[in-house]
Amino acid sequence: MIINTHTHMMRFGVDFPRELGEFYVRMFEGQACWHTGQPWRPEDFCVPPERLIADMDECGIDKAVVLGVGYIPWNAYDPNAGEYVQSMVEQYPDRLIGFYTADPIGGEAEVKRFEHGVQKQGLKGLKMLPSYNFVAVHDRRIWPLYEAAQAMNVPVLVHTGWSMMPGGKMLEYDHPLYLEDVMIDFPDLKLIIGHTGFHWAEEALHFMGKYRQVYGDFAFWAESAPVWRVAQIWSWAKKIGVMDRLLWGSDYPYVPFQTGQEQFAKVAGYAERHEIEPAITQDDVDSFFGGAAARLLGLVKEVGGGGSGTACP
Template sequence: MDIDELTAIDVHTHAEVSAGGHGSLSPELFGASAEYFKSHTERQPTIGQMAAYYRERKMAAVVFTVDAEHATGHPRISNEEIAETCARHSDVLIPFASVDPWKGKAAVREARRLVTEFGVRGFKFHPSIQAFAPDDRMAYPLYEAIEELGVPALFHTGQTGIGAGVPGGGGIRLKYSNPMSVDDVAVDFPELRIVLAHPSFPWQDEALAVATHKPYVHIDLSGWSPKYFPPQLVRYANSLLKDKVLFGSDYPVITPDRWLSDFEKLEIKPEVRPRILKENAARLLGLRQPAPGGPAKGVSE
């Protein structure tokens, strides 16, 4: 991957269909998400199609699914398939994995194997879909392994379109995605690099507080058009968190084309834009080393 040739790194995209046509969500939850995001066309690109899409735009993309088999009973897309397909498109795709923390010791073994044998560069958690609180000690052995492996953990935060409008929200509880629960994880695993995904409605201030206080906690900007960003998020991105805010689209539900078009109109300082679009992610993911004497792991002090 030639970082200098890339225009941006999208740290938040979803593999929603396997090579065999298996979807990442049940039809009920998938339909609710499509309705919520008004994304009814070309909704399920394959990973290979995603590679072509991002290559055309001279962008890289982090790709993952969500393993929520315990809570939903729906079989996941294989982490190995995602990693192997991304490896075939390593000029533009970066594989993350998702391992259901309810799987206990098996989850820990799988996480280690995925990093050491398949080149996975991070892990995605969606507490609301996976039905666990991030600070539940049940998940701590998995965090410990991820911390030791030296790769990031990305947590969905805030409201989710998945289950929206379905009676009972499809069983999905929003409370699990309050970013303050991730604060405990940052305390108990001080070297773990963490990404709080999305503007964290209705807990935006909590997310900003955690990211400001904990040196290895970042925020990605996926899932919302920038024109809807809360003003305090823009203010912090321009100042205290300028080295810790990351471009993410949530593709395919939101395209990078739409996101970047709206981002151009946002009042972001010229010197901050390239950090958000590429440089912060490049350092976090180990794609670019920090400058001599600079902060470790791409995080401002």
């Protein structure tokens, strides 16, 4: 089973304003939009659910975790976005897994919306981008949301690493080791380190080694990191016993599924050719592309066969 754990579904003009789209257009300047072949337009960062499913079908992806956005300073947030995610999951119940995307410092009202999302709308986790809202991942104002997630036994995906977004202290606020404060106070929390800390990946891996219920996703790595870097990180993860908690995420629709499938499928061969030890096996690749996510999300009984993640033409 192939599972993508990091996809974003937004609605242009609702929770994804034109101003944010224009910022991303500048960030991707000189690149063609992968699904139109033309220069990026602000609205191209929002795709309809049927397009997501069609892209999943083309690439042999069985399931995807659907996230929203929560950039309050950019007005990229809708407190009722859980309903939109719920509607997509209800339309494609065997394909999509919905997470609630929160205002990290939204207080008790946001906790209630998150609880409603899980208990009434069938959502399976929480996504937060603290640094995008000018707060650190261990800001105590976020504690009520971490507490609620632990109480409901659902995972929390927290953005870490870096961002091109202006404002705030992105690098300082995004360090994955700040999440240790969270794990100390919420020892039973299931936590996903978004982007595995990017340039702080080694620190993130050692953090995962200490806390066995912590995972790391590789969203946007295929776009930003060379194969040799991924091979080094995976091999080190295997050496310290956390390879089985690394997750594939693409950051769709910013990055197409194909980019990650092609990039990550090269890692084992690269490691072998360059004698990087411990070796990366097919079992490791299968775990990365779906097995680890299935274990985290309680889908183990549904897993059948492998899945190299290379089905996309």
